[in-house]
Amino acid sequence: MHPGKSGRAFQERLGSWVLFGNQDRGVWQGDHFGNNFAFSPLACCKCMLLESKPLKMADDLDFETGDAGASATFPMQCSALRKNGFVVLKGRPCKIVEMSTSKTGKHGHAKVHLVGIDIFTGKKYEDICPSTHNMDVPNIKRNDFQLIGIQDGYLSLLQDSGEVREDLRLPEGDLGKEIEQKYDCGEEILITVLSAMTEEAAVAIKAMAK
């Protein structure tokens, strides 16, 4: 049994209460719960979408291409951000540590309050915006490289391709000392390099599995 074919009681009357009766807005016009009740929700949803997001449709994903030309950030509706996820606040890539909502008046629309910490500097940033807004999310990458040398405060790291990169600074502080010490002792270690929005930093080390 299909609702569209159901009894006359449901479809007899049309149009006595055509709302917002502006004839050129065709989407809703005249769709009573008679025959056209089963109109495609998607057709309807699409027109309601917050206009075209530059997100790729999943089926178009091309996993083969490398990431040349990949942008540093991508937009995401505030409501879809997740705690533990990332977001750009005041131009800085941040990890979201707190996310809460509020509204002005009982019938107001939601606003999202975000607190994030800069993944490179540890500085705290906050922002508040309507929950329908798009926020930029940074592309975050973590890569492990083998440490093969330290020269003038720069690390020599062996890439998967076999090439060596020497443009990354030895981190300051304890981790830097630890790296130097392990290197001096001849321990083989992997270094995790975190990169986001053209910035990079060594953030972790791990002894290589023998």
Place this chain on the structure above:
Amino acid sequence: MFESSQNVLLKPTESWRETLLDSRVMELFFTVHRKIREDSDMAQDSLQCLAQLASLHGPIFPDEGSQVDYLAHFIEGLLNTINGIEIEDSEAVGISSIISNLITVFPRNVLTAIPNELFSSFVNCLTHLTCSFGRSAALEEVLDKDDMVYMEAYDKLLESWLTLVQDDKHFHKGFFTQHAVQVFNSYIQCHLAAPDGTRNLTANGVASREEEEISELQEDDRDQFSDQLASVGMLGRIAAEHCIPLLTSLLEERVTRLHGQLQRHQQQLLASPGSSTIDNKMLDDLYEDIHWLILVTGYLLADDTQGETPLIPPEIMEYSIKHSSEVDINTTLQILGSPGEKASSIPGYNRTDSVIRLLSAILRVSEVESRAIRADLTHLLSPQMGKDIVWFLKRWAKTYLLVDEKLYDQISLPFSTAFGADTEGSQWIIGYLLQKVISNLSVWSSEQDLANDTVQLLVTLVERRERANLVIQCENWWNLAKQFASRSPPLNFLSSPVQRTLMKALVLGGFAHMDTETKQQYWTEVLQPLQQRFLRVINQENFQQMCQQEEVKQEITATLEALCGIAEATQIDNVAILFNFLMDFLTNCIGLMEVYKNTPETVNLIIEVFVEVAHKQICYLGESKAMNLYEACLTLLQVYSKNNLGRQRIDVTAEEEQYQDLLLIMELLTNLLSKEFIDFSDTDEVFRGHEPGQAANRSVSAADVVLYGVNLILPLMSQDLLKFPTLCNQYYKLITFICEIFPEKIPQLPEDLFKSLMYSLELGMTSMSSEVCQLCLEALTPLAEQCAKAQETDSPLFLATRHFLKLVFDMLVLQKHNTEMTTAAGEAFYTLVCLHQAEYSELVETLLSSQQDPVIYQRLADAFNKLTASSTPPTLDRKQKMAFLKSLEEFMANVGGLLCVK
């Protein structure tokens, strides 16, 4: 002090009979109150005395007659005191306590035995006070007072009404109807804007309106005022003849106004786009009116029951049946089926079933909302109202949609025609609700609470097989499923909890009744894409290289989220299929752990999938399936451990992320252990036919996984991490479980692990919260019993328990401690004493010899003698143990405070 003593009821012994039953005594208290009532402090005290007298019960009454006399006398005194005076603010709570005590303490037959006239004066007075306190409570809200005395008094009186009217044995039907009408009307009036109501009006009639910032922590009205609403809903049922048509007309009128208002806004927008200086006061007033009307309607028409099927309230059923002969069924269906039209535009609209018309009034609100959305007016709508609508529809659908006629003696014809099984009406409504859900999820993805209420409605539609059968006949349902599976906008804008619940609903829908081919097709469209996409990503040759690409990471995250949603859909009758489906993923997830070892947020989510699967499914799994899961969990932990051993991180979020991993791992272990307590799988019945019996060669047990996990966690735990209260509680819960369930495994632990476990227990007993301390004490008893069983006097556990004996001894005898802990401490103490009798005597000797004061010495020595007198020599025998615990109680009462005050 005052607060806590307020609810103590007065139950004196017989010896008080002459004093308290003397009517002059009671009169004295009333007279005193009349004299001092203008002094607010004294008035509260004297009302407190009267509230005590209003709760008099027990052996003081020789017979029912004396109780009736006392009550009649009391009510007379009360009415004389209250009637004709203007009640002071400070009296409101006291007076409502008196009334509430009278109604709760005195049995109904006593209440009805007092003279009729007196009883009706009492009920009239109650009605009058309820309405008047309600109005004052509304004023308090407008003035935003800190101390809401009238609100408290109003709550008490509404609760008393609920107690009073729920008894239909002692009062004839309709006895309370007129009173219910008055209380109901005044509630509605206080919640509606002028001119119909008085909301936001100050005493002198000035409207006040403030737009305040509301945080997500503020409870929704439907929860904050649930008690009030339940009472008002109940009164509304009693006076259904009046209340249902009232709500209908108030709603219908507001829908028309809302529609008109929105239309004007739209014309304004079209005439001059961009001029957005619209005053929303009118709209907000309408939204607030509709908000309260929907809440009251929801509480009036249906109950919210946890778990069981809620029934249509008998008053509502009777009301509909009573009028069904005057009702035109066809017009009723037409009113229901045309939410896009004004009810009054339908010929014969007055000859429709009132209950259905009330429902259809709310569908009309919903329809205006939907149309405003389609006309691009979403920004003018109230998400709160949207939330109220789906909340109502969910509550309504649970109770009324596809009524199970077997559950009722009599069923209303309009109901069974409109919402019964195999009717066009129910099919239509399901289509309509589904449409609403889909529209909401697309338009309101940014309103998390609204989206959440919406998916909850969807779950309601599919969680019962009968409804699900109709849902899956809708094309929309399939579209929704396909669209969600494609992970495209707008559904992927939804927050992750909402997406999980949506996944849960889609899976539940798959267990509806379909022919094999359709079922096949459904799973091909819902679950298979998930698997295919996932496998396509992870099986690529260069997956390792591209795993950090954003698209790949998003794909992985979405899959893991979906798996959590699938696990949430587990029910006893689908666990076999879902478990097998999820198990394939779990194996792959372990591979992912390896690939994403340097990506903490992904690792965290992978562990969460395991936590969810264990949480929802372990209790249904038979031995061999459970073992599969244990093995998977064990491998997961091994990989996690390997990847984190020797890793040093300095990034700013390292500590937070590690804390979250640990918390999840502990949750996982606790979930696995929970099978020892809750197990629905006495046979492998749900899996019958799915696997050959092979449980005999048990390779991994829960104990192995859990101990391995603990082995892994303990080195990572630090005193700093234990400062996170959630983590600390979860940790101690876990180790107590282990000691209780596998005490025999403890002595076999590696030395380091054993030591840190013992240290954790000591730490928990000495420097954590009392809750943790209690857990640790509970862990000691099984450990000591284990030692007694093993009879090894040189094992590390034996030595450790000796140390614990001293700790518990000191705690009981020398330190201040929470008395609630005495039982747990006592049990542990006794078992430890049995194990180390010599050491115990030594402890006692040392303590006694350090006493200078001969009096105290003697008292202590006697107390210790008495303590062990009943259990010499102490043995691990239940009877002796109970005797000891009893003596310990006396011991504590006797000398407990003697030594700790230093």
